[in-house]
Structures are given as C-alpha cells and as structure tokens.
Amino acid sequence: MQEIAELAGTSVATVSRVINRNGRYSKETEARVLKVIRDNRYVPNESAKGLRTTRTQTIGVVVPDITNPHFSSLVNKIETGMFERGYSCIICNTNESEQLEIKHIQSLRAQNVSGMVLISCLRYHAEFRNLPTVYLDRPAKDTAINEGIMICSDNDQGGYLATKELLAAGCKKILVVKAHGDDINQTIRFQGAMRALEEEKVRFSKDMLLDLDHVSIKQAEQEMDAFLKKKKIPDGIMTTTDTIAVGIYLSLRKAGLRVPKDIRLTGFDDCYLAESCGPGLTSVHQDVSQMASMAIDFIMRRLKGDAVEDGRYYLPVTLTRRESTAY
C-alpha cells in the first residue's frame, strides 16, 4: 500500500480512502490511485484490515453435512450471494456433532468473521451478541429460547401436507420413517404427520414408526428391510427426508414391492434426488433460494448497522406431486 501511495504520488491514507470508497478525495486522485492499483495488481491484505477493524470480508457457515443435497444447495446459494456482495464463506462441516460444531464456531470467531449462518438447533446468542448471526433451517432445540434470528420452513405443515396426500391416495396403514438425533425438524415433521392422521381420525400405533439413528440412505434401506420381514406391509410411507425415501425405495424394490401401486411414498426437501429417482418422488418443497436470500439480507442489514429485530421466520412449504403418490 505504501508502494501504491508513492507511485500515485499520494499518502497511504488516501489510498485507503479510495479503496474503501469513502468519498473524501478528488476525482483526479481517485483515478490516479485506481490506475496504479490496477497496473500493479495490488490486492489489499485482509489480515491487516481484519486486525485493524476487527471484521473481515468473511462469513462463517456451519452446516451439518455438506454431502446432503438439501444443505449443499443451501450452501451454494449462500456462498454465491455472499460473494456477489464481496464476502467469502468459510464452510464448516459438523457431521451432526455438537462438539465439532462448538470447535468450528470458536475457530470462526478467532478468524474474525463478520457474520455467521448456523444450521443448527443449538443457540449461542449470549456468547456473541455483536456478531451478526442467523440461525437457518433448524429451530432451537430448547423451545424456550427466543433470541436471535431464525429462518426455517414450516416443517410441521410439511409433515402435515405429505401425510394428507397419502391419506387422499387412500392409504390406511401409514408407516412413518424419521431419524432421531439433534435435528429437531425430524420430530416436528413427525408431529405434522400425526396432526394429519388425527384430523382424519386415523389411529397410529407406535410400531408404525421407524426411528433411524441418523439420516442415511444405507441405514434407511437396512431398517426397512428388517421392518418388512417382521411386520405387516404398509400401504403408505411418510419419510422426513428425501435421503431416507431413497433408502426406502431401494428396500422396497428388493422386496418386489411397487411404488405407487403397492405402496405410496413421500419425501421431504424436494431436492434433486426426488425428481431423479424412479418413480419420481412426491416431496415437500422447501424454498431454498428464499431461505438463503433472507439469511443474506439479515446479515447484510446488520453489517450496515441497521438494527434488525430478533424473530422467527417460518417459510411456507408446498407439496410437489410426482408418481410416488399417484392414484
């Protein structure tokens, strides 16, 4: 920067002003400085800037599993949008581990990120009130916590819609396949399903719930294999994630059961898995673009210094109908 200043015949302060476009300089010096910067391919040092201002042009994004299509497209949208606004994203995978999540967040803070997008059911509001933070995609595990900005789909309604669809298709014996673990959405979607059953006065017995250790195609497939051996065959299956639904497909296929003829099936997320598996999977559609852009907006507004009120934002979901629930 010193060098740029000398070449442009000015001071470092002015160079800094031009770079940060704060306006307090003449058109001529601006042009001169800009030219020298371009000619020398000068790139400002972010560490120095970060040290001086205690904020950097980076945003931390904490995600449970980048390998899950739902999250990868969410991350893709966030990363793209942030970069357009001059920010880079540090993506952190927690593999659904709370411990790892905490470590990652510490590391992000050490790196002076300017903001954070957390896909997590944990809440850290007390620890970093000054750091613009948005909780995305997952409500707080502790429902008593109201602080912070939270954006997610109306998961309860999603579970409801999917189950209603199965009932409309004439299903009487509905199996629900969810996962337990830290993602509270799984439970919320299940509750939505229960709401739909109650509304239609359909009884649900506990043995029609398959509760997986974690979300994975393999696990869903194996558990379903076991279920089919032991129990009565359902005529409809509601799953809480497309990934699980794909595992169910594999198991049913092996067992010679046809979708939708013998069994109807619904997914959740409506990621590309839903349209690419055959037969096409009816799935609850989440507006990923909207979620990402809201998260970006909130952070940008706080970065500009605007006061942004805490709140929970629930985005509406829709049902994308495909062959798997045809009737």
Added chain:
Amino acid sequence: MQEIAELAGTSVATVSRVINRNGRYSKETEARVLKVIRDNRYVPNESAKGLRTTRTQTIGVVVPDITNPHFSSLVNKIETGMFERGYSCIICNTNESEQLEIKHIQSLRAQNVSGMVLISCLRYHAEFRNLPTVYLDRPAKDTAINEGIMICSDNDQGGYLATKELLAAGCKKILVVKAHGDDINQTIRFQGAMRALEEEKVRFSKDMLLDLDHVSIKQAEQEMDAFLKKKKIPDGIMTTTDTIAVGIYLSLRKAGLRVPKDIRLTGFDDCYLAESCGPGLTSVHQDVSQMASMAIDFIMRRLKGDAVEDGRYYLPVTLTRRESTAY
C-alpha cells in the same frame, strides 16, 4: 494476549511461545500460561497472526459446483481432514466459470490462505510459487503445462472400463453422452471409450455422440428425449458422469425403454446417485478419500517446509457393477 501475560506474570513473548509450542520456556511457566488461557477462554486473533506471519490457519478450496455429489464428498473429506490438522477451509464455488474462479483466487490470496486446493483445468503456477497448491481432480487444459502437483483419477482408463463393460454385455450400438465446457475430464473419458471401441474393432460414428452444454440432469434428459425421437435406439449408453446418467434414466423411462433389458447404461464417479437410482447404476469408481488425503498430505508437507516435487499423480479407478449393465 497482553492480559494473559499479566495474569500469568510473564510477557507477551512468552505467551506467544507457549501458544506456538516452540519449547523455549520452562515447564512451570508453560503450565501457568496454559491455565490462564483456559480460564479466560482466550482465543488468539487469527488476523494479527496472519498479518505478522503472512500465513493463516486457512486453506482455500475452489470447486466448480458444490451441488454435484462427487465434489461435495470431495470437499467434505478435505474440510474434515484439514480441520483435524488445525486448518479451516474457505470453500469457493465457481459454477464452472473461469472468470469467477479468478476472482475467487484473488480473494483467497488477499485473505492470506496458507494453501490452496483447486479443482480446475486452469493453472496458476507462475503467480504463486510460494503458496502450497494442489490441483485436484482435473488435469490441465493446456497439456503442455507440467508444473505443480496434480492428483486425479485415471479418467481415460475409467472411460475404457465402462465401455468395455458395455461391449462385454453384448452392446453393438453404443451412444456416448458427455458434456463439453472447461472440464477436460469429459473429453478424456470419451477418449477412453473410443480406445475400448477400437480395441474391439467397433465403429463409432459421430451421430452416436451427445455433447451437452453442461453437466445437469435436466439437460441430459432433454437431449436424450430429442435423440430418441430422431435417431435409432442404442443398445448401450456410456455417460461421463453419474449426473448425466440419471438424466438419461429419466428420459428412457418416459420412452418406455427398460434398463438393462433394452438398453445398458454406465455412469462415472460412483457417487451415491449411482446406488440410489433404480436400477442400480454401473459406474466408474473414483477413490475420493484417497484423492482428498493425498491433497492434504502434500499441502501439509509443504507447510512443514519439506520440499515436495511437482508431479502428476493418477489414481487407479475400478468399475462398480450394478444392475444397469447386467447380462
């Protein structure tokens, strides 16, 4: 840090030494400093460290499309492995755009990343010789370029294996579906396919090549729809990516063509799409874990100061057989 020094009754220099474990201090002071650090939850400021040392605990990872399962699992492995070694990853999506890639790399350099993993056919060796860099998954577009460390699968052999499998299944009229664009792997895999055909003295005419604008399920499906309308129906299809193969599946299903009965199909990458679509897709398996860990190792070695020789490393591929080529 100042504060820590005072509380521990020592100087900032010593605190720094303890943090960086350089050994030049007594056991007692070490214990004292460490305790104060823990008690106060002190986290060193990465910006200051970065400014002083011109390297940070971050690695830049440039990836064409995080949404593609092959890349998302590659990134997942890299991110996890790096974090275990104390590094965070800044993930950059280029959406296959050279321009965006260059912007991203500039931004990474401004952020003083300690190393880079680039999934790209471009080469930047001249610009940053000092920055530990590994080119992953994609050979140089300009084959004359020999500089740098490059790790990728033996894509030619992959194309060869897939096509051989189709031939072994008795296919006579083989359609190849690839994408053009910046990813030279697409072409290399195609060449491997040609090698297999030549070896078996099977003629290949240009109208049996479908060359997509870019890799996408949708595009593959649409182009295949059009192809089926105009041309003779093939009895085998070799694709250069699982994603494309999924699009082909969709098109064939609509047309009432059965896999593998009427048409046999192969994919490439062997990502989870391959096992989850039905019927299971025979696909060329890439050793993603190995690729990621080699990349990490090379960067770590260079970070330690070891001289690492430039070179091209081609990892062997295998064929994972599933139903789609059964015979």
Added chain:
DNA sequence: TTGAAAGCGCTAACAA
C-alpha cells in the same frame, strides 16, 4: 529461559 521492542499492512482520528 525470559523480556523489550520493532513492525507486519491497514484504518481512522486529528491536523492541516
């Protein structure tokens, strides 16, 4: 084994 002090590149307060 320790401490003092310089300085990494930048921003912002102050002065001009």
Added chain:
DNA sequence: TTGTTAGCGCTTTCAA
C-alpha cells in the same frame, strides 16, 4: 481534499 500518525494483536530478533 489530503497527510501524519497511532495502534490493532501478534511473532521474532536481540539482548539479558
């Protein structure tokens, strides 16, 4: 509109 300068938190040389 511009320049001078202090100092952000850290590492590292030099001296003790």
